[in-house]
Amino acid sequence: ASSEPAEGKGAADIDSPAVAAEAVSLKTSEIKKPKTKYRVAYVHSKQLLEKANELIRIKGRAELVHSLISSVGLLQYLQVVSPRCATETDILGFHCPDYVAFLRDSGDVPDGKDSHDSDAESYGLSYDCPLQKGIFETCSLISGATIVAAETLINNAADVAINWYGGWHHAKRDSAAGFCYINDIVLGILKLREKFDRILYVDIDLHHGDGVEEAFCMTPKVMTVSFHKYMFGFFPGTGSVRDIGTGKGKYYSVNVPLLDGIRDAEFCAVFYSIMKLVREKFQPQVIVLQCGADTLSSDPNTSFNLTHLGISRCAGLMLSWNLPTMLLGGGGYNFPNTAKCWSFLTSLAAGKKLPLDIPEHEHLLAYGPDFEMSTTAGNRKDCNTKQYLADLVAKISRKPVLVLILCSDE
Ligand SMILES: O=C(CCc1ccccc1NC(=O)c1cccc(C(F)(F)F)c1)NO
Numbered sequence: 001a002s003s004e005p006a007e008g009k010g011a012a013d014i015d016s017p018a019v020a021a022e023a024v025s026l027k028t029s030e031i032k033k034p035k036t037k038y039r040v041a042y043v044h045s046k047q048l049l050e051k052a053n054e055l056i057r058i059k060g061r062a063e064l065v066h067s068l069i070s071s072v073g074l075l076q077y078l079q080v081v082s083p084r085c086a087t088e089t090d091i092l093g094f095h096c097p098d099y100v101a102f103l104r105d106s107g108d109v110p111d112g113k114d115s116h117d118s119d120a121e122s123y124g125l126s127y128d129c130p131l132q133k134g135i136f137e138t139c140s141l142i143s144g145a146t147i148v149a150a151e152t153l154i155n156n157a158a159d160v161a162i163n164w165y166g167g168w169h170h171a172k173r174d175s176a177a178g179f180c181y182i183n184d185i186v187l188g189i190l191k192l193r194e195k196f197d198r199i200l201y202v203d204i205d206l207h208h209g210d211g212v213e214e215a216f217c218m219t220p221k222v223m224t225v226s227f228h229k230y231m232f233g234f235f236p237g238t239g240s241v242r243d244i245g246t247g248k249g250k251y252y253s254v255n256v257p258l259l260d261g262i263r264d265a266e267f268c269a270v271f272y273s274i275m276k277l278v279r280e281k282f283q284p285q286v287i288v289l290q291c292g293a294d295t296l297s298s299d300p301n302t303s304f305n306l307t308h309l310g311i312s313r314c315a316g317l318m319l320s321w322n323l324p325t326m327l328l329g330g331g332g333y334n335f336p337n338t339a340k341c342w343s344f345l346t347s348l349a350a351g352k353k354l355p356l357d358i359p360e361h362e363h364l365l366a367y368g369p370d371f372e373m374s375t376t377a378g379n380r381k382d383c384n385t386k387q388y389l390a391d392l393v394a395k396i397s398r399k400p401v402l403v404l405i406l407c408s409d410e
Pocket residue numbers: 057128170177178179205206207235292294299300301302330331332333
């Protein structure tokens with residue numbers, strides 16, 4: 001809608017409450033709405049949804065996410081872009097030929113290779129990463145979606161490109177890991193490198209973005225920054241603050257290891273202070289943000305204590321830099337709350353407000369008993385003392401941070 005009040009309203013009309021209300025709402029909404037309006041590409045197709053929806057660990061999540069985004073009326077403000085299948089060449093840009101061949105062939109066998117056979121195990125295709133039917137085709141399409149998202153940014157067809165089906169950050173060049181088979185993020189970043197020189201990858205999933213960090217730990221062209229839970233015995237076990245990259249890539253891997261119970265205010269305070277440093281030092285030209293929602297208080301991992309607002313504030317900071325930005329999915333095992341969170345991020349990028357309640361739609365009942373769009377924090381103990389967080393920021397900025405002023409507002 002145009003932001004200019006309609007011209008030529010007779011005096012009489014202005015007095016009518018409807019017009020007056022419109023004038024007022026335009027005024028206030030103008031104040032609140034973010035200055036710049038982003039062109040948002042949303043990568044989606046019925047086929048991609050159907051395939052992603054069958055992934056064992058997140059069966060049914062893709063359907064909830066897309067149907068909520070659709071039912072809150074956001075699609076009209078997005079450019080819906082169809083994915084393509086990642087080609088063999090795309091995939092071999094990162095993954096090893098023997099792993100790709102094994103993954104492609106094993107997917108054909110109706111019940112998948114027996115996941116205990118030694119070959120499968122050597123490629124990580126066992127317990128955490130079961131070989132389900134059609135897994136190669138599904139992951140090729142998911143990866144192609146992330147590549148298409150990258151292409152919309154390269155062609156300047158959009159300012160923000162979203163692929164909630166992507167974000168599979170654990171996959172390694174020669175093996176599956178952590179339920180990730182093909183690392184769509186690495187493929188998307190390699191595509192972005194065809195145009196951009198300095199790429200910033202930020203990972204706010206509960207788990208360390210090890211696959212992406214490993215892929216780029218030797219290069220200064222891609223800075224990877226991961227905020228994650230880091231505690232003895234917690235998957236994947238990497239991502240210590242001392243892990244800073246190697247060779248030419250030294251100092252271009254940043255890790256922010258956190259403890260259970262962190263809440264929006266503290267997470268955002270740490271995020272803001274570290275990302276401010278990263279921006280000054282690295283001056284990125286494009287941002288890839290993995291928005292795994294397993295950090296929500298209601299996630300069955302019962303680890304962090306975030307709400308959709310904390311995650312949205314982090315994404316909001318990245319968007320405020322007005323750089324081409326890609327938003328990707330990832331973890332998130334409370335499906336309704338993951339859907340709410342990613343709907344909120346989509347609305348933030350599109351500069352559109354959301355209703356307070358879940359609209360009537362096919363999956364309404366999944367949002368009971370409150371049927372609200374918001375998610376809430378629990379009152380679990382925060383193991384991250386202010387001292388721990390201040391020391392962490394001091395180590396990363398390699399200068400004493402006397403007091404980390406924890407403020408919840410931007
Ligand atoms: O979310 C992930 C993968 C987490 C993972 C890696 C390896 C083995 C198991 C997991 N966990 C799950 O995929 C998972 C899925 C559903 C529910 C849970 C639970 F433990 F939180 F309940 C955990 N990476 O960002």
